[in-house]
Amino acid sequence: MVVLSKGELEQIALPAVQRAAPPLAAVTEVDLSTATAAGGGAGRKAAARAVARACEEHGFFKVTGHGVPAPLLARVEAAAAAFFALAQQDKDKAGSTLGYASKRIGCNGDLGFVEYLLLGVNAAGAAAQPAEASRCCLREVLDEYIAAVRRMTCTVLELMAEGLGLDDAGVFARLVLDGDSDSMLRVNHYPPRPEEAPKHGSHSRLTGFGEHTDPQIISVLRSNAVSGLEISLRDGTWVAVPSDAASFFVNVGDALQVLTNGRFRSVRHRVMVSSARPRVSVIFFGGPPPRERLAPLPGLVDREGGRRRYREFTWREYKTSAYRTKLADNRLGYFETAAAALA
Ligand SMILES: C=C1C[C@]23C[C@@]1(O)CC[C@H]2[C@@]12CC[C@H](O)[C@@](C)(C(=O)O1)[C@H]2[C@@H]3C(=O)O
Ligand SMILES: O=C(O)CCC(=O)C(=O)O
């Protein structure tokens, strides 16, 4: 259970006057079954175009027909719910092997009304944790989930490359499939919000996970049927994403914004807690190997008359710099070139 002191509550409560964000009018939906069907050349082209358009416009879209079995999704959800229902001392004990933490996000003072597990994902697609944890049922089901979601993620990354018209359709997927890929899995649990005396006739909204962009190439999110995720549109307005437990949501991350020379946008998002029901979300963050040199792809730079918006850096360098920032900071500013500033 996430217990907040008065000071912490004040830090994550948005003012009572702030109304709930309006729902996102239309989220692009990409049906992967049409993109992967045998003889589905036209379907694949259409899906690739839709993916690229969504990544340019919002950096966000929904995936249906994903092929991750519904019983596996149900098992992950049940195992996560069972873990978070444990007594606090048992969750704290498991913390060392499953990366459990509560309220504190990162190490620079960010707080949220959330508890979570955060696991590194190794080359085989399994959560990289000590062997003694391997008998735990949650670990086993998460390993199975990671393998299935990583496969689907690579299909989505191929569609992104095809939608950009790149000759090498595997250019993004290879980074996530690399044996040293720095990928992660996060399981977030947002407890029902605590009872609070209404101020000025309405409740304030609690920040579950403060606004940020994800650092990696791609984030693939699934939640139970409880909403709370909001994305920021290009004009800065926030919109709520209606939950859909049967689908996945894809976020463009900062690394993909760099590789595409800013053509795909890493989406700013947050989670607000206002429901009487707990939200459980599971996010696979597909990242490159630490040694990987990231820079805008030459083909995409050429299309912009040679204007290169980001300098080259390694993923290790980016991560070191990212972990010094606060959640809401713009982590790409440090890597921008003068050309980006002019744009
Ligand atoms: C405040 C922070 C938490 C974070 C690392 C950071 O310094 C800035 C990025 C944050 C983020 C957002 C997306 C993922 O949830 C995450 C695991 C990641 O890779 O970057 C978190 C980091 C975290 O919770 O440690
Ligand atoms: O829990 C969610 O729905 C999103 C959380 C998130 O953005 C993150 O963990 O990076």
Ligand SMILES: [Fe+2]
């Ligand atoms: Fe995120």
